Amino acid sequence: xxxxxxxxxxxxxxxxxxxxxxxxxxxxxxxxxxxxxxxxxxxxxxxxxxxxxxxxxxxxxxxxxxxxxxxxxxxxxxxxxxxxxxxxxxxxxxxxxxxxxxxxxxxxxxxxxxxxxxxxxxxxxxxxxxxxxxxxxxxxxxxxxxxxxxxxxxxxxxxxxxxxxxxxxxxxxxxxxxxxxxxxxxxxxxxxxxxxxxxxxxxxxxxxxxxxxxxxxxxxxxxxxxxxxxxxxxxxxxxxxxxxxxxxxxxxxxxxxxxxxxxxxxxxxxxxxxxxxxxxxxxxxxxxxxxxxxxxxxxxxxxxxxxxxxxxxxxxxxxxxxxxxxxxxxxxxxxxxxxxxxxxxxxxxxxxxxxxxxxxxxxxxxxxxxxxxxxxxxxxxxxxxxxxxxxxxxxxxxxxxxxxxxxxxx
Numbered sequence: 001x002x003x004x005x006x007x008x009x010x011x012x013x014x015x016x017x018x019x020x021x022x023x024x025x026x027x028x029x030x031x032x033x034x035x036x037x038x039x040x041x042x043x044x045x046x047x048x049x050x051x052x053x054x055x056x057x058x059x060x061x062x063x064x065x066x067x068x069x070x071x072x073x074x075x076x077x078x079x080x081x082x083x084x085x086x087x088x089x090x091x092x093x094x095x096x097x098x099x100x101x102x103x104x105x106x107x108x109x110x111x112x113x114x115x116x117x118x119x120x121x122x123x124x125x126x127x128x129x130x131x132x133x134x135x136x137x138x139x140x141x142x143x144x145x146x147x148x149x150x151x152x153x154x155x156x157x158x159x160x161x162x163x164x165x166x167x168x169x170x171x172x173x174x175x176x177x178x179x180x181x182x183x184x185x186x187x188x189x190x191x192x193x194x195x196x197x198x199x200x201x202x203x204x205x206x207x208x209x210x211x212x213x214x215x216x217x218x219x220x221x222x223x224x225x226x227x228x229x230x231x232x233x234x235x236x237x238x239x240x241x242x243x244x245x246x247x248x249x250x251x252x253x254x255x256x257x258x259x260x261x262x263x264x265x266x267x268x269x270x271x272x273x274x275x276x277x278x279x280x281x282x283x284x285x286x287x288x289x290x291x292x293x294x295x296x297x298x299x300x301x302x303x304x305x306x307x308x309x310x311x312x313x314x315x316x317x318x319x320x321x322x323x324x325x326x327x328x329x330x331x332x333x334x335x336x337x338x339x340x341x342x343x344x345x346x347x348x349x350x351x352x353x354x355x356x357x358x359x360x361x362x363x364x365x366x367x368x369x370x371x372x373x374x375x376x377x378x379x380x381x382x383x384x385x386x387x388x389x390x391x392x393x394x395x396x397x398x399x400x401x402x403x404x405x406x407x408x409x410x
Contacts, residue, residue, distance in 0.1 A: 029173070032296050033069040038306025043070025045139075046176040051169070052216040053332035055285035061295050062323035063333060068174040068292035071305045073334035079307040079314055082338035096198035100181060103196055103259055103268045107131050108161040108182070114270040115184050115192060115257055123187050129159035134166070139177040142166035147228050153185040154232070154250050160185040167224035172289040180221040190251040191229070193221045194259060201260040201269050211258065211273065218256040219278035223286075225252045254279065295321065326354045360384050 037043060046067050054063055066073055077084045103111050112126035130153065136145040146165040153160035162183040169176050182194040195218050199210050233249025254276045262269035303317050318338070325343040329336040343351040347365040350357050361384040363369050372378035373392040378385035 029293050029296065033174070033292070036065070036069045036296065036299070036303060036305055037071050038304055038308070041072075041306050044072045046070070046171070046174075048178050048180070048217045048220040049213075051171060051176060051178070051220045051286070052213070052282065054171070054289070055220075055282045056216075056332065057324055057326065057329065058285045058288040059324040060322075061290060062318065062321040062335070062339070064172060064289055065292060065295045065299075065321055066305065066335075068172065068295075069305070072307065075307040076305055076314065076318070077334045077338055079309070079311060080318065080335075080338050081311060082335075082341065084334040084337055092198060096196075099198050099261060099266065099268075100196045102266060104161075104163060104182070108163065110268055111182065111194065111259065112159055112161060112184065114259060114268065115186075115194070118257060118270050118272045119192060119253065119255060120186050126159040129161050130156070131161050131163060134162060134164070139166055139168075143168045143177065147232070150183075150185065150191070150228060150250070151232050151235075154189040157189070158187055167221065167228065169220070169224040169227065171286055173291040173293050178221060178224050180218075183221075183225065184257075190253050191225055192253045193218050193225065193256040195256060196259045199260060200262070200264060201271065202263055204269075204271070206258075206260055206271075214258055215256070215273050215275045215278045216282065218258075218273070219275045219282045222252055222254065222256070222275060222279050223283055325350050326357075327351065328354070359387075 034043075050067055054060075054067055057063065063073075066076070074084060107129060108131060109126075109129075112129050116123065116126055132149040132152070134142060134145050134149060136142045143166045146162065146167065149160075149162060149165070153162075162185070164179050164181065165183050167178045167180070169178060180193055181196040184192045184194060186192065195214050197210070197214055199206060229250045229252055255272045255274050257270050258273050259268055259270045261267065299320060303320065305314065305317055307314070309317075318335075319342070323335075323339050323342070325336070325339040325348070329339060333339075340351060347367055349360055349364060349366055349369060352366075360369060361382065363372060363378070363384060368377070369388065372382075372385045373388040375389060378388075380386060380389075
C-alpha cells in the first residue's frame with residue numbers, strides 16, 4: 001500500500017527531466033572534443049578529402065574521434081615518432097592554385113563555358129552570369145550565406161557561379177564544413193559541383209586513381225548540397241502561401257565537372273564524371289560511423305591528443321582508441337605509419353589487406369592462421385580453417401614433388 005502511495009506521489013510531483021536538452025548536449029560535446037584536442041590547439045577543419053577517406057574505413061574509431069575533434073593528425077604523427085609523407089607538396093599546391101585562378105578568371109567565363117559544353121549544351125550560352133559575394137563571418141555565416149545565394153540563384157534563373165561556397169554536413173554527430181572549388185547553378189535551377197585539379201588530362205583521359213579520388217571527394221559535396229536542396233524545398237515558396245505548400249527541391253546533378261590542364265599546358269579541359277556510385281557508397285559508409293559522442297564517452301577523463309604532450313602519453317592516448325588499419329590507409333591517413341607498426345607488433349592480419357582479413361573469419365593474428373594451417377588449433381568445420389589446411393596440404397605435396405624433381409645426382 002505504501003508503495004502505491006509513493007508511486008502516486010511521484011506522479012503528482014513529477015521529477016525534473018534529467019536528460020540535458022540538445023543545446024546542452026552539443027555544448028558538452030564541443031567542450032569534450034576541445035579537451036581531447038588540447039585547450040590551446042585550434043581545430044583542424046574536416047574537409048571533403050578527409051571525409052572520403054573516413055568513409056572508406058568506417059570501422060576506424062581512432063580516425064573518427066581524431067577527425068571529429070579537429071586533431072592535426074600530421075602533427076600528432078610527428079610527435080609519435082612516425083611522421084607521414086601524406087599530403088601535397090608546396091609546389092603542387094602553388095601550381096594548383098595558379099591553375100584554378102586561371103580557370104576562374106573573367107568572372108569564371110571559361111569555367112562556365114566548359115560546364116555548358118560538357119553538361120548542359122541545350123541551355124542558353126552563359127554570356128552573362130552572376131557571381132555572388134559569399135563572404136561572411138565564420139564558417140556558420142558563410143554556410144548561411146551560401147544557402148541564401150543558392151536560393152536567390154534558383155529564383156532568378158540564368159547562370160550563377162558560386163566561387164568556393166561553404167557547405168555543412170553532419171558526420172557522426174559532428175558538423176563538418178566543406179568548401180568545394182565551385183558550384184554552378186544552371187538556368188533550369190539545377191546545381192553542379194565543379195572540381196578543379198592540377199593533374200593533366202592527356203588525350204581526353206587522366207590517371208584513373210586520381211580521377212577516382214576526385215570523384216569520391218565530389219560525392220561528399222553532392223551529399224552536402226542535397227541537404228541544402230532538401231531544406232530549400234521544405235521552405236514555403238512565398239510567405240503568404242498556406243502552410244505545407246513549398247517549391248520543389250532543386251535538383252543536384254550527379255554528373256560533376258572535373259577540370260584539369262589539357263596535356264602539359266595551362267589550358268583548361270574538362271570531363272563529366274558520374275558520381276552516383278561514389279555518392280551511394282559514401283552515404284552508406286558515413287551512416288555506419290559510430291557517433292563521435294559515443295567514442296568520446298568511452299575514453300578516460302583527462303585524455304588529450306595535443307602534440308606538445310610527452311610521446312609516451314600520446315602513445316597511450318592513441319592506443320586507447322581502437323583502429324582498423326589496412327594497407328590502403330598509407331595513401332589516405334597521416335597516422336598510417338604509426339598504425340602499421342602497431343598492427344605488426346600485434347601480429348594482426350589486417351595489415352595484409354581487407355580482402356584477406358574478410359576471408360579468414362575469426363582468425364585475427366598471423367600466428368592463429370599458421371596454427372590453423374598446421375592443424376594445431378582451429379575448428380575443422382570452420383570453412384576458413386578447412387581451406388587453410390587444404391592449402392597447407394597442397395603446398396607440402398608441391399614442395400615434395402619439386403624436391404624429387406631436382407634431387408641431386410648420386
